[in-house]
Amino acid sequence: MTHDPGLDDERSGAIDLRLWMNFIKHLKPHRRMAFTMCGAGFGLAIVEASLPPLTGMMIDEAIEQGVTNRLLVMGGIFMAMMMIFAFTVWLFIKAAGELATGVAYDLRNGCFQRLQELPFSFFDVRPTGWLVTRVTSDCAKVSDRMPWVLLDIFWGSTMLIGICTAMMIIDFQLALWTMAIVPPLVIATWIFKRRMLASSRDMRRTNSAITASFSESINGIRTTKSLNRESQNLDEFDGLADAMRGHSMRNALQAAVFLPIVAVLGSIGVGIALWKGGVQLETGTGLSIGMLIAFMEYAILFSMPIQELSARLADLQSAQAAAERVQGLLEEVPSIKDSPEVLARLEAARGTDGPPDGGEQVVETIEFRGIRFHYKPEEPILENFDLTVRKGESIALVGPTGGGKSTIVNLAARFYEPNEGRILINGVDFRDRSLEWWQAQFGIVQQVPHLFSGTIMENIRYGRLEADDEAVRNAARQAGAHEFIERLDDGYEHDVGEGGELLSTGQRQLISLARALLADPQIFVMDEATSSIDTETETLIQAAIDEVMTGRLSFVIAHRLSTIRDADRILFIESGCILEDGTHEELMQANGRYAELYAGQFAGT
Ligand SMILES: Nc1ncnc2c1ncn2[C@@H]1O[C@H](COP(=O)(O)OP(=O)(O)O)[C@@H](O)[C@H]1O
Ligand SMILES: [Mg+2]
Structure with a gap:
């Protein structure tokens, strides 16, 4: 129930000028609006500050001379000023509103884009709810307040200076x-x-x-x-x-x-x-009576800009923590990204038919060499880990929970980078290849598959956006999902609900499998895809797994050992180490940990 204090503090300290000056740059794309708004605030203050002496002069004129032409002219000027007053108020409200909307839009877009780029490790330490608040309420808080603060600084200071000067001139x-x-x-x-x-x-x-x-x-x-x-x-x-x-x-x-x-x-x-x-x-x-009245009006007006300014400064102060967090998110540098060399090669290859980053397109081998890895420094997960896998091999990872199986595939897909050692693709460090290209070679089915709200058709097509309906159906057939989809009232047009909540886990599993198959990746990963489903779905998935594994480089992590008996290699992983490596028969023969686990699972059934 407690929140991480580092994530969620609202500070009461002084106004951080540097932060806000930095924030002003978000107004740049909207500078015409910003100038219009400040201009309107300025004009309004001038009009407001010059009304009292005009009133005073009219009163003096009326007392001394009665209704004269001069009085009528002054009345006309007064009317004109009231109209300017109304116009500037309309103008700044409109400009401030548009400015707030525009800045909010930019900030949200910026945050959203940044969130798409950030690696897993960023999300490990930040709860989803916290991030949602950053993108929604923090952005709104900052963008709603900033225009008004800016406006009031212009309006208020002009007004104060105007009032003081006028009072001093009068008396x-x-x-x-x-x-x-x-x-x-x-x-x-x-x-x-x-x-x-x-x-x-x-x-x-x-x-x-x-x-x-x-x-x-x-x-x-x-x-x-x-x-x-x-x-x-x-x-x-x-x-x-x-x-x-x-x-x-x-x-x-x-x-x-x-x-x-x-x-x-x-x-x-x-x-x-x-x-x-x-x-x-x-x-x-x-003074004359008129000027005394003007003076008193000034005295009344005087506290207004002070009040406004202090209210706006308080607004600024209370939005400061939000601004800091938004700025922090916008400035967060993705820790996993293409190196300058890779970016240069990608740039050079743009527009040509050649491979995007100049490297080989077919993945022949993936090698882990002397990998050391931890999520938290005090808790090493892998130490001196070596593994070589080849095209066409199906690798099953088995072993106790927390042994490091998911970590190994997360590293292979470069969702994390090793702290030491290298991962090689066809002998080349994966950091010398394009991140986008590498991750596109993976098809991953997770234990709790995520579907997006929309139809089944849309969800499968997410694997390859340009695929036609027939290709989607084929992928569903391969995954063994076609039959259950056809049995639904609206078939492929069935709405899966938010996060797929209207479907069972097994059904979601089959759809995410179809999605991965549609992408036709070189490397296939199934992370405990079969551990939370019923036996009927398991049979379907089993058939699909066999299909997927033939001829592809695949990693299958499974609790139920029946699913991985046919794998080319079974690795028994415990505490970040490969204890056993071989086919089902070999490992059974060796009569080690795998054989023990296998016997245990089948004793119960
Ligand atoms: N995102 C993470 N942040 C911190 N620790 C993690 C994270 N993911 C896994 N771990 C830890 O790393 C170890 C290995 O986990 P994992 O690779 O998921 O094992 P497996 O998939 O074999 O069950 C476990 O001790 C787990 O607690
Ligand atoms: Mg796991």
Whole structure:
């Protein structure tokens, strides 16, 4: 139930300018929108900052002269400015919205593309749910906020500068008096925003714990009920709900204190302007009535950009962790990728008919030479591992769980790279061949085959996208899947559901076998494809395996030894070592571990 802290921290630290400056580059493709938006914010601030003196001038004119032509002209200007005001608001909302959508699209695409390129080892340490959150909510959080922050920085700072300048021009001394509220306003904002940020972060954390607790207890409801653990689960949930209420109350209270403080400070500013200006007015030494009103309007307006700016900075701060994670994902360099030399050869071969990376196309041998490999440094899996397999050979890997069988085929397919030693294809290090070409030579059927939502036809065709319907049917026949598919109401057009959930494991197995056969790979891998299926499906798969193994280089990992009796070579693997290597007959004769295992399996049946 605990999450890896390294994966899931929300920081409350200072705003990381470098990170955000780096993020600005995502706006580049949309720079016209960004400029439009900032321009609109700028224009809006100018209009807003110049309205008060215009109002003041109109009031003075009306008091001193009555309704004159000049007053009408000023009224006209006022109307025009209101229209510009409305237009700029419309423009920046539109531009910010388009910018947010555009950036979100780019970020998601970027993350998606990166996820396709990253090797298995990347996914080993990151839960799927965590990755989904990165691509969905983190991208949205960042792209939704960034335009508004940018806009408010332009609008707010223009506005502040405009207001201060205008006040100082109107009456320097009075301006200084009014601005006396700025320091307390900034301090109060700073203190409260920090606290509110902390309490809302606690709220979010508790909320995700509640969500996790919900989904865990729903997923595990059968286990919970059968073990009679309902009340313990309820207690745990109660604790979380209590914490949530505490955090929410704290957050609401902080808001309830903060907003009045801001309002009071604002009124104090207006009060100071009114008092000082009023005294001047009385003694006839200072402002006109109109200008005093303009001044008071400024005093009211003053706290607005400060509020907005601090709110946007808080937004930025709370989106920072999301931005860091998105940026981290975008910058993640795939640890398994083509070397510069291979890339150069691929580039040179582009457009010609020759082999894409200049190497041989037919795989004659695969050699493991002195391989040392570990997933985690403290847990070596293979040490000094040697193995040579040839075209046409079918290799069965058997032995206890955790012995390293899957690891061996994962290394062969370069899903991982050895920490030491070399893997050679026809005598050439596999790192000197194109990764894409090499992996395309493999057809792999896994223990828990994955189907994509869609029809059976689409799922099989995934093995070779340009295959026609007849080729798909042929592959299904070869795999022994054709009959059960025909028995379904809508046959090949049957919808398999999300992840294939509407089919049984055996059926999924047959479809994924057909998919692998359609690709017609040089190297075939079946990793415990027969361990979780019924005997009827097993018979079907057995027939398909025999078909697949003839003439191909194949690796079959099986628990049920009956499936691999006909393999050319059977390797007994334990603790990363090949203990026995030979045909079924040879190993039975040797009367070693394989023979023991075999006798054990058949004693039971
Ligand atoms: N992705 C992984 N990350 C860390 N350890 C792993 C990973 N996959 C396998 N292992 C470990 O490597 C060892 C060999 O596993 P594996 O090759 O899957 O064995 P087998 O297929 O023979 O059951 C086991 O101890 C297993 O726990
Ligand atoms: Mg395995």
